[in-house]
Amino acid sequence: ALSPAIERFGIDAKPAEDEAVAGFRPRLVYWLGVIGDEQQVVSWAFGTVTEYMEDPSSIDPALAEVALLIKAKRGDEFLFEQFVAAFEAADSPSARGIYLRALGGFENPAIRKRALAYILEGPIRPNEIFRISNQIRKTEAGAELVFDWLLDNYAEITTRMPPIWLPFLPMASNGCNIERMEKAKVFFSQPKIIVDGTEKQMAKVEAGVLDCAALRKREGGKVRDYLKKL
Secondary structure: OOHHHHHHHOOOOOOOOOHHHHHHHHHHHHHHHHHOOOHHHHHHHHHHHHHHHHOHHHOOHHHHHHHHHHHHHOOOHHHHHHHHHHHHHOOOHHHHHHHHHHHOOOOOHHHHHHHHHHHHHOOOOHHHOOHHHHHHOOOHHHHHHHHHHHHHOHHHHHHOOOHHHHHHHHHHHOOOOHHHHHHHHHHOOOOOOOOOOHHHHHHHHHHHHHHHHHHHHHHHHHHHHHHHHO
8 A cells, every 4th residue: 555655755855845745765664564564665674774873864863764674673683782783883863863763663572571670770761761661652562561660669759850851741642542541540649659640640541441442342443354354
């Protein structure tokens, strides 16, 4: 469905192309490479990662980030260590952010756990603390893993972040999973956990989860049937 678009616009930018195309390309490449396993895009990503790691200034940062995520999805422990070393050697906020999100892009469950552990063990700045976990949360299995990690390490995590962020931590239970949301309600209602704004944020999360779950229950079967017909 999406391959004709990349054939039309190309993976690499063209001279004087429309800004809308340039802005949309990273998302299109992400869909094709991470979700669609399009071999042309995967091959491009592997080559681009090598170029970026040798000279970050040679690659558009938006496309570099996508390339690293595509390769990370298929990556092993050795690639994880390479990305960690590159992150720790990076001398720009842009490169640090790209490598951190890539550390959250590995599909291997054991590496995902290593990535979460690195948040508390590595040289992560307060404004970077959720870069890895937010990437992991993009799958349902990853969202569950991050939620459990947050609750298990809540005390240490919260000492590493600005207090103004604390009311927003219930957002870790976002999604369509009612059981996870109910667990969050119990956890964030504890006297030692709750702060000003927590209840308001938890109410927003609850409304969103219930709405999502209801929509999935009502329309999920129809969507699955439609996709099977395609």
